[in-house]
Amino acid sequence: MNSADRESRHLSVHVDRTADEVYAYAADPENLPAWALGLGGSIKRIDGQWVAESSPMGRVVVTFVPRNELGVIDHHVTLPSGETVSNPVRVIGDGEGSEVVFTLRRQPQMSDADFERDADMVTGDLNRLRELMESAESAGAEPRRGS
Numbered sequence: 001m002n003s004a005d006r007e008s009r010h011l012s013v014h015v016d017r018t019a020d021e022v023y024a025y026a027a028d029p030e031n032l033p034a035w036a037l038g039l040g041g042s043i044k045r046i047d048g049q050w051v052a053e054s055s056p057m058g059r060v061v062v063t064f065v066p067r068n069e070l071g072v073i074d075h076h077v078t079l080p081s082g083e084t085v086s087n088p089v090r091v092i093g094d095g096e097g098s099e100v101v102f103t104l105r106r107q108p109q110m111s112d113a114d115f116e117r118d119a120d121m122v123t124g125d126l127n128r129l130r131e132l133m134e135s136a137e138s139a140g141a142e143p144r145r146g147s
Helices: 019-026 029-035 112-138
Strands: 008-015 044-046 049-055 058-064 075-078 084-087 089-094 097-105
Touching: 008 112, 019 029, 019 089, 019 097, 019 112, 029 058, 029 112, 084 097, 097 112
Parallel strands: none
Antiparallel strands: 008 097, 044 049, 049 058, 058 075, 075 084, 089 097
16 A cells, blocks of 8 residues: 555544643653553553553554644554554643544555444544543542553
């Protein structure tokens, strides 16, 4: 598949919390298990790397861009095969709330059904993030951390 054949889809969700609040929570790898189920039920720092042992894809290593003031939470997921998948993510201010945008890229040899399944999973993750952030706001608390 050449670059002209690659397909991307921007999946987003509006969150009734400020961009700073959403970024602070979503950019913390320890919080991923609470909302990003595609990375499994836990993530741990092992030998300087973030490792998800129980992801649906098997053991994966997740590398994040450094914290920044631009709302960028890009990360690379290295699969058990050694292949690395890049995941661009942005938290953008939207009035008193924010928008979280995940760019899903179709991988080489990925079927239409697999691409739709991935889109559904990412949409579910974004909705969980929104629910956690908004329910914590209504309770006057910080969202709970991952397990």
